[in-house]
Amino acid sequence: MTRHDLIIIGAGPGGYTAAIRAAQLGLNTACIEEVPALGGTCLRIGCIPSKALLESSELFREAREKFSGHGIVLPEVKLDVAALLRRKEQVVNTLTKGVDSLFRKNKITRYLGHGKITGPGRLLVENQQERIELEAKYILIATGSKSSGLPGVELDGDRVGTSTEALSYPEVPGHLVVIGAGYIGLELGSVWRRLGAKVTVLEFLNRILPGMDDEIAAEAKKIFERQGFEFRHGAKVTSAKVQGKQCVVEYEGGQPITCDRVLLAVGRAPNTDGLGLETVGIKPDEKGRIPVDDYFATSAQGIYAIGDVIRGPMLAHKAEEEGIACIEGIVTGYGHVNYDAIPGVVYTQPEIGSVGKTEEQLRDEKIEFRKGVFPFLANSRARTLGQTEGKIKILAHAKTDRILGVHIIGPRAGDLINEAAVAINFGASSEDLARSCHAHPTLGEALREAALAVDGRAINI
Ligand code: FAD
Ligand code: NAD
Numbered sequence: 001m002t003r004h005d006l007i008i009i010g011a012g013p014g015g016y017t018a019a020i021r022a023a024q025l026g027l028n029t030a031c032i033e034e035v036p037a038l039g040g041t042c043l044r045i046g047c048i049p050s051k052a053l054l055e056s057s058e059l060f061r062e063a064r065e066k067f068s069g070h071g072i073v074l075p076e077v078k079l080d081v082a083a084l085l086r087r088k089e090q091v092v093n094t095l096t097k098g099v100d101s102l103f104r105k106n107k108i109t110r111y112l113g114h115g116k117i118t119g120p121g122r123l124l125v126e127n128q129q130e131r132i133e134l135e136a137k138y139i140l141i142a143t144g145s146k147s148s149g150l151p152g153v154e155l156d157g158d159r160v161g162t163s164t165e166a167l168s169y170p171e172v173p174g175h176l177v178v179i180g181a182g183y184i185g186l187e188l189g190s191v192w193r194r195l196g197a198k199v200t201v202l203e204f205l206n207r208i209l210p211g212m213d214d215e216i217a218a219e220a221k222k223i224f225e226r227q228g229f230e231f232r233h234g235a236k237v238t239s240a241k242v243q244g245k246q247c248v249v250e251y252e253g254g255q256p257i258t259c260d261r262v263l264l265a266v267g268r269a270p271n272t273d274g275l276g277l278e279t280v281g282i283k284p285d286e287k288g289r290i291p292v293d294d295y296f297a298t299s300a301q302g303i304y305a306i307g308d309v310i311r312g313p314m315l316a317h318k319a320e321e322e323g324i325a326c327i328e329g330i331v332t333g334y335g336h337v338n339y340d341a342i343p344g345v346v347y348t349q350p351e352i353g354s355v356g357k358t359e360e361q362l363r364d365e366k367i368e369f370r371k372g373v374f375p376f377l378a379n380s381r382a383r384t385l386g387q388t389e390g391k392i393k394i395l396a397h398a399k400t401d402r403i404l405g406v407h408i409i410g411p412r413a414g415d416l417i418n419e420a421a422v423a424i425n426f427g428a429s430s431e432d433l434a435r436s437c438h439a440h441p442t443l444g445e446a447l448r449e450a451a452l453a454v455d456g457r458a459i460n461i
Pocket of ligand 1: 009010011012013014033034035039043045046047048050114115144145184271273274306314316317318319347
């Protein structure tokens with residue numbers, strides 16, 4: 001029986017970051033991962049491959065639609081889907097191997113196989129060759145999430161599939177039906193739309209991107225429609241299956257759709273399959289998540305959980321923050337995540353970035369606020385980029401001026417939102433942001449202008 005101070009189950013962004021922090025703090029650390037490549041959903045079949053495809057598809061679109069406007073004249077622009085997929089795989093492989101070397105550098109022991117808790121402080125790793133019994137003072141569950149299914153949708157691992165299949169379609173589908181207008185539906189829908197597919201999005205609600213600020217989501221929808229997305233709302237999908245060479249999707253509120261491929265993207269579910277939680281008395285909540293306290297401790301002594309498998313947004317950087325805070329809490333007695341300052345980004349074109357409270361949340365919570373809005377149309381850098389769609393909205397407390405929420409749709413919103421997250425984390429007021437000099441000409445100036453607009457003092461509008 002091998003013993004470690006800490007054993008982590010799952011080497012996604014939550015688990016691998018926690019492993020490195022634990023090793024830095026002197027714990028004898030091991031990590032069990034059932035897939036040979038480290039990095040979890042994020043690196044293998046999530047954030048990274050999707051962003052690689054978003055980049056390639058956007059370049060393709062720009063080469064076809066934008067280059068000539070810059071005076072760059074190309075011969076016919078052609079698409080090589082196989083090469084595009086190979087590049088994505090290369091990016092993924094480089095990054096997953098990078099985690100391997102970080103594990104070696106930090107002397108983290110790695111076990112390949114399915115990890116299972118067998119009792120307090122005890123685990124079993126199983127793979128095709130062996131069964132390894134382990135003991136640990138602390139166990140950290142970081143097993144992430146998996147795509148949620150939908151009754152009637154018959155996933156065939158190919159044409160009716162999830163995000164995993166949509167990251168590797170071997171050719172551009174003629175017609176792709178996406179079920180769900182959330183992060184995945186819009187990002188992967190964008191990839192295949194830009195590459196030439198007709199994309200129909202079936203969404204249950206009467207809006208896209210639930211949870212995001214209403215005004216920003218409504219603007220996003222108009223922009224995506226201009227890009228050729230077709231949205232059907234109030235669409236409750238009752239079945240989707242392969243029929244001969246085509247797929248057929250049936251939903252309440254409309255005629256069945258015949259298409260080439262179906263992407264099911266209606267959310268993700270915590271992954272606790274075969275984890276042995278019952279052996280230590282941990283009961284998942286009604287959504288299948290592992291309940292934890294503020295220090296990520298479960299109801300079982302010495303067992304902690306972080307990332308997609310617990311409450312909160314299913315985001316890689318949230319999992320990482322929790323991994324670090326959990327380990328620091330174990331070793332030093334203090335670890336903290338500021339959930340008000342966790343940004344969310346949808347990597348469409350334009351990008352959408354959001355941090356803190358939405359207008360709707362502030363109204364519901366009866367918090368008085370002032371709002372400053374600045375459009376990218378009036379930002380000089382956006383003009384030079386030729387990307388003037390969108391705006392920045394800052395919501396600040398009516399009395400204290402403290403920034404409560406920032407919502408951006410526009411060029412590089414995913415980078416801009418980090419400045420807003422830092423401001424919120426430091427408890428900044430909109431006046432603090434307005435009085436911070438921003439380099440010219442940059443997109444960040446639009447953030448400063450939105451902060452000035454909170455007080456009716458924007459300059460360039
Ligand atoms: P995971 O990354 O899911 O890792 C869990 C790991 O545990 C996996 O490697 C799994 O194999 C392993 N495991 C599970 N059970 C066991 C077991 N019993 N034994 C051994 N190993 C086990 N988030 C963002 O912030 N930005 C993005 O741009 C983004 N894009 C995404 C795009 C897609 C298509 C998808 C699907 C997700 C995306 N996400 C994004 C979400 C992000 O991937 C997750 O929030 C993040 O990976 C969660 O990290 P985690 O460490 O909790 O779990
Ligand atoms: P999501 O929760 O973002 O969106 C799901 C959408 O499906 C919602 O709009 C919902 O109303 C709709 N829906 C639910 N049931 C439906 C039904 N029966 N018929 C039609 N529509 C239905 O989920 P997702 O897009 O699958 O992504 C899962 C999670 O992965 C996200 O919540 C996010 O946390 C993470 N993710 C993040 C990023 C990023 O950070 N850029 C990218 C991809 C995924």
